[in-house]
Amino acid sequence: GSYAKNKQTKSSDLDIAIIIPNINKKQFEIALKEGELTIPEVHGFVFTEEEFYQMLINDEFNYGKECSKNHIIIKGTSAYYKILLRGLQNGFKG
Numbered sequence: 001g002s003y004a005k006n007k008q009t010k011s012s013d014l015d016i017a018i019i020i021p022n023i024n025k026k027q028f029e030i031a032l033k034e035g036e037l038t039i040p041e042v043h044g045f046v047f048t049e050e051e052f053y054q055m056l057i058n059d060e061f062n063y064g065k066e067c068s069k070n071h072i073i074i075k076g077t078s079a080y081y082k083i084l085l086r087g088l089q090n091g092f093k094g
Contacts, residue, residue, distance in 0.1 A: 015044075020047070056092040057090050
């Protein structure tokens with residue numbers, strides 16, 4: 001959101017999406033709850049690769065599409081772009 005666009009304010013929160021292999025994501029979600037006590041407040045969202053891909057090819061606007069438009073990739077660039085390419089090959093407009 002605002003941090004990706006470099007338009008954050010004192011009241012802005014920081015949303016982080018973590019895309020993981022298609023495994024149990026519960027342990028990642030529990031670890032991210034701690035970010036809700038930080039300044040700025042951090043909201044972590046965990047998606048499996050398949051969940052993120054499904055968001056891209058879904059007709060409705062969703063978090064996956066928002067990430068693809070306003071992204072700053074910290075780690076895993078190759079894996080991220082493989083999911084985007086798969087989406088583009090299957091209907092995602094970018």
